[in-house]
Amino acid sequence: MNSEIFRNRKKQMIEDLDDTVNKLKNKHKEAVMARSTVENTGQILDNLDKRFCKETGLTESDVVFLFLATGLQIARQYLLSNDRCRLDAKQGDKAVESVLSLAPPNWKDILTQSVPYDAIKTGSHAFATGLGGSTHRYRTLGHDPIFGWVFGTANIMTNSLTKTNFETYQVKNMQIVRHYPLGVAGMLNRAVSYSVNDPKLLAVSVARQAIHFGSDYFTKQGLPVPIIATIDNELAGKMVSEWNIDMWAITRGMTVAAFINQLIAIIHGLFYTGTTRMERKLYETRTRKILSYSNLIATSSNTAVVAITHNMQKLDVGGMAVTIYRLITDAKFIRQVKEEFIFGSYHDMLIN
Template identity: 40%
Template sequence: MNKYEKLRAKKNQALEGAKQDISNMQTVASESYRVAKVAANAQNIINDIDKKFASVTKLDSVDVKFLFFATALQCIRQYWLTNDSLRVGDQEASKFVKKYVPISLAGPVPYDAFKKEGFIGNTGISGANHRYTTLGHDPLLGWIFGTANILTDTVTKNNFLLESYNTVLVGNEYKICEATNIGHIFLESVDRVQKDYKDLILAVMKHAVHLASDAFTTMGLPIPIINSLSPDLSSKLLKNGIDVYSVTRGIAVSSFINMLIAAIHGLFYNPAQYSSREIYEVKTRKILSYSNSIASASNVIYVAISASLGNESALKQLDVGGILVTIYRLITDTKFINQVKEEFLEKEFHTIVMGTDYDF
């Protein structure tokens, strides 16, 4: 290669480099213009992505069928499991416990006492109200006060002064014999436990057995906190079967239905149709939230109308457990959907801003 050809090769190489630089500058300018355009129309782009998310997570015909099925199951549950259903009488519960539990644990407890033995004062405790007027029957506080009552053969009322009474075992039931105070009860309880810690274990076990036997009876056990704040309200709830058993049962069965629907709906997930499992789960969560809301709303409306028409037992149909599950689902599902939506918006917007890859 002569000198002239070398110079021409260098010139061509320089021209190619210049062309590449110009092309790169055009690419940068074009990309800058595109990004500037994206920035200027950011709100419109976000709105479009928002619409895309709504379209992707919109309930289709299959989802609507799941929604109707889930709602039907919840309504059937409400109709079948009323607050006063699947219960036993006090005597039946007592016989069952005595049949399978040692007599040392199945015997009477002092906080069941309402009759008197040599005591003439007015205690305010009766057979009809002792479940919500004595702390031993409180599902939470009862583990403290009920256990102490068993250790000391006493009964403590559910009021500000914590009125307490000594009891005496007459035959097969405890009867109130004299007044005492909560301080003396706790001191005596500590003293007895210090002498023999096994007494505490037996007292706790006996309390647990008694609560378990009371829970499924017609009168039931009062709802914690409400029972402490307002015994009168607790009394009204108990009379309508709204107690620990009916509420926890409603929560458990409603949650089981939700889990069943979620599991079956999850089997219809198609990776080719949805960008991620989370996107599909948004639809599942919508089905659960909508079905629970419809069922709970219809239940509240039915109870309200029945009560206004003079049905005194209308509250026995109120699905408190299901309503609590609905509130929980609305809070948690809304939080999950918003989180997935936020991630979807960020991912889509990032893709639009970054554009296609280019090489300088």
Template identity: 40%
Template sequence: MGSYQYTAGEKDVNKVLKYQQEQLNDMAAQLKQGNASLVARIKDSEELLQSLGYTLPQAPRKYGENNAAVPVPVTESWDAIVAQAEKQVTDAPELEDFLTEAEFQQAYRDLERIDEEFQKCTGLNTTDTAVLLVAAAMQTLRWVLTPKIGEPYDPSKRLTDKEGDAHVKKYKDAFVEKHKRTGSNPGGWAAEKKSQGHRMRQSEGKTWIEIIESGVPYDTIKGTAALGLGIGGTNHRCKTLGHDPILGWVFGTANILTNTMTLSDLRTYRVEKGYVQPPLIPLPLLIEETAGRIQADPHLLPAALFRQAVHYASDLFTKEGLPVPLLGSFHETLAGELYASQYDFLCFARDAGLESASAVLSILINMVIGLLHGLYYNEERDGERKLYEVRTRKILLYANMLSAAGNTAVAAFTKDAKLLDIGGLVVTVSRLYTDSRFIARAKEEFIQQYLDEEWRRIEKDADDMLYIL
């Protein structure tokens, strides 16, 4: 097996090359044999002409001066050529089957020469370096002026739990008043149970009004100690999915409909008479019960969603707040540590906004620098626009990398992770991907253009050999 790995298309090319090599070898042998015979006949003819007293011409005749245009041969399609090659070549030929060691070395030297030419055409000059320094300075100034992340939320904007409950009570009352069926609102939602007897009515579950007016089941703490769940008043929000700002819309709503509590590890327990009680409820059963409740009364789902939204509103600005979304499901320990240090959803949302703004500003700086560098383009001096664009991409890429490296070094030296410019780092990583691909494609086109020119030269040489002008 050779030194190279080949794609399916490259294997087809190798087969065609092998097939054509065999054809050329056969043609060369036939030409050699025919040429020897022709030379002998010419020699015999010349000797005969001389014996008859004819004088032979001293210069060869020129052909093609008055000939009609040579017709262009009609070539077969590539698929047809591959099909012919596959009939004749049954193995899997490799480059080592066609090229000698000297030819390999020549190919490597050609590649190095093309690479040096590409680097020469796309290397940064004095003007490019000046633009690069300006870009790096602007990117660095951006993250220096960006506020730290991870700071506590302004305590003056926090509410107590009672203030939070009072804040949303009016919304609950307004929702019930709007949808409750009364004499003045006969088209409202019915809230009566069908069964007779207290236990039978309990088995029906809560009505939509009871869902709105009662507490959410995932706030329950009683009974968790006996189950060893490690849930208390200070950490129950980061341990239950009903409080997750994203997952809560699914699990919190399902818990409200089924009177259950789902933990961050997806374990679900029933909540009855104010206590969390065993046994565990499998996730498929929770989904089945939720679907059953929704089908039983179409008003329960909008009521549960509203109750979930109201609970978010009551907890969001309180001292404990809501946990960072999704984190508890992937790393409960880290989520608990952040929550204990009062880093909650409000802090996360604020920092996400800061980093988003930082990323947008980084992108805008890149756009301005790209436009600025484009103003210096001169076709006579800089050559093709595509190659000049490679220089622009290099400037932007190097500037973002210098800024990111400086930011990371400062954060590491001060041991303060809050100084990390996450938005800028994301932009830098994206540029590493996009700019590297752009430069690689430009280099590939440069090499292909060189090969095309070389092939046209070879074609011209072949024409000159075949048709004596």
């Protein structure tokens, strides 16, 4: 082996050794940094938590959106209180008739005839039913927005009426004739039998039930809140007749509240200037805070007003439902983003 080859090999070995030493030094530095990070995990996580709070804290422009959203929600509560925007029973029926004006005559007659659970007149064999013009909606299962699809449809098929205590009557020419043979079980059994023998009757009865819901939905008495009438009939009566808290009031409140939330979220999103995925999530966290805070403030103020004035017609049940939904879903989203931000940043510290 000549000296030139030897020198080249020696040089290569020294370079390889230096490279190995440098790599070991770098790994040692990384190990030292990782050890330092691990030893100070508590402090680092606390700092990241503070950083997250700072990154997602409401800015001056966010506060403007907060007041705007709160103002819109409060205005909605009092401009669209439970007793506003309602039809009387005749107007409701007229609206349904106009929708069905193009239907074939025979179907139109079937679909617009009175439903048996609207009967309040009694015959000689039925008395003290407790049903009247202002009480029958919260005392009959046919008007329950959930149970009505079963019992109301069955009542239409069998010309019967079932009260919220499941007491069932036979109806003829819109007059309560007598208790139904074998009660609610006999009525349901006959309805099932009719459905099997004539499926079209079931289809028409379901359609009639839906149409009746539609005609009653927007009226002054409205449709009672599902299931409550079965549990506490007196409470259901107060909610419908005195407080105007029914399905129309609740769903209207929920719809308008959700619309305002969506509108604010869209407008606030237009001011986003970030570029990364995490920045997008942090900005959305601020958006959700605006919505949660505004909904909570509006609901709290509404509850306070109702408590002070004792005017239950002002109670915004639909808005409360939206507020509860937002608090739950927004808190879950913020928690997930916070975990991703903190532990993602911590992971980057360990590997970088």
